[in-house]
Amino acid sequence: MTCRDAIDILADYVDGAMPAELAAELERHLAGCEPCRAYLATYRKTGMLGAIAGRVDMPAEMQARLRRFLSEQLRRA
Amino acid sequence: MSADDRTLLTRAAMGDGEALEALMSRYASRIYRLAYGITRSAPDAEEVVQDVFLQIVNKGAGFEGRAALGSWIYRITTNVSLNKRRGKRRELETPLDELLPTFLPDGHRAGDRAFVVADWSSTPDRELLAGESRRLLEAAIDRLPAHYRAVLVLRDVEELSNEEVAEIVGDTVAAVKTRLHRARMALREQLTRYLRTGA
Numbered sequence: 001m002t003c004r005d006a007i008d009i010l011a012d013y014v015d016g017a018m019p020a021e022l023a024a025e026l027e028r029h030l031a032g033c034e035p036c037r038a039y040l041a042t043y044r045k046t047g048m049l050g051a052i053a054g055r056v057d058m059p060a061e062m063q064a065r066l067r068r069f070l071s072e073q074l075r076r077a
Numbered sequence: 078m079s080a081d082d083r084t085l086l087t088r089a090a091m092g093d094g095e096a097l098e099a100l101m102s103r104y105a106s107r108i109y110r111l112a113y114g115i116t117r118s119a120p121d122a123e124e125v126v127q128d129v130f131l132q133i134v135n136k137g138a139g140f141e142g143r144a145a146l147g148s149w150i151y152r153i154t155t156n157v158s159l160n161k162r163r164g165k166r167r168e169l170e171t172p173l174d175e176l177l178p179t180f181l182p183d184g185h186r187a188g189d190r191a192f193v194v195a196d197w198s199s200t201p202d203r204e205l206l207a208g209e210s211r212r213l214l215e216a217a218i219d220r221l222p223a224h225y226r227a228v229l230v231l232r233d234v235e236e237l238s239n240e241e242v243a244e245i246v247g248d249t250v251a252a253v254k255t256r257l258h259r260a261r262m263a264l265r266e267q268l269t270r271y272l273r274t275g276a
Contacts, residue, residue, distance in 0.1 A: 002184025011258040017239075034194050035186050039178070039265075041198035046265040047233055049205055053214055054234035058109035062123050066105060067098075069127055073134065074092045 001029040006036045014044055082146040089134050100133060104147070107235065108154050114230030115158035115223050125157045132157075151235070151245045155227050162223040173222065176263035197272040210272070217267040225260040232257050 006029050012018040013026055030037050088096030105126060112125035132153050179187040186193040197205075204210065218226065224246070231242045232253075239257075243250045 002180075003186050004180045004184040007178060007186075007262075008258075011254060011261065038194045038196035038198075039186075041196050042269055043261060043265050045198040045205075046268060047261055049202070049214060049268075050218065050229060050261070050264055051233040052202065052206060053211070053218065054110065054114050054230050056110055056113050058106050058126070059119070062109070062119075062126075063101075063105060065123070066101065066126055066130065070097055070101070070130055070134070071094065073131060074094060074097065 001025055003029075003033060003036050003039075006030070006033070007039060010040060010043055013040075014047065086133065086146070097130075097134065101130070104133075104150055105130075107147070108150060110234060111151060111154045111227075111230050112158045114234060115155065115227050116162055117219050117226070121161050122158075125154060125161060128157050129154050148241060148245060151231065151237075152247075155231075155245055159223055159227065173225070173259055173263050176220070176266045177259065178262060178266065192269070192273060195269055195273040197269065200272070205268075205272075210268075213271045214264070214268065217264050220267070221260055221263060225256050225263075228253055228256045229260045233261075 006026055009018065009022065009026060013023060018026070030040060085096045085100050089100055108126050108129050109122055112122035112129075113119065116122050116125065129150065133150070181187050205214070218229075221229070227246055228242055231237050231245060232239070237245070239250045239253050242257075243253045246253065248256075
């Protein structure tokens, strides 16, 4: 397995969706490859950061405007 | 779709404010999160939320309910958000190939050793999610094409399965997995370039 092969399949590995045999082969590559270990660690961390950054809340004033907007729509209907 | 959701949809379509309020409590935050994730604009996301709720009220009663209401709502939200994005802010988006790892002919990573072994993963989240690092992360997300962001939000923020996302975005599971992987790699690359050099 080359580094290109390893990086190609990281998503399935991180998501726990990889057949055990392939995961074992990837882990053997990782054990001997510092760049790929660094890549995996930072790839995993990136996913976590993206998820946290994406958890935006709808501002309260926007929720109030939505309520008013929908109330008006219902009144007109 | 649960009987509860169906009842709420029917009542909301008949002008029942309480049913609409219940649907809002259940779905408005999720719709906003996805809409903002795709459009990257609070005013655009607000318009999307309004559009989606109008569709829920106008078309919800006729919704067949083979899929979960949540999936149907995610699908409408994705479509409305992508339509809103069309022709807007495209100048910020960068061709993804420039942000993906490169390899030597023998399959090893290209680039100097210090870069390919750079591992900033032990940096605390609070440090990475503040100040210049946070600004860079947000800019990196901005640079992704909108349909990549849609998959990223649905998978990594909403925590849906590849199969659910494929149904929502109307693509194959294989295409969803490829898009998600490329989006994560593009973000990782930009963070690494910054965190390794601080520039």
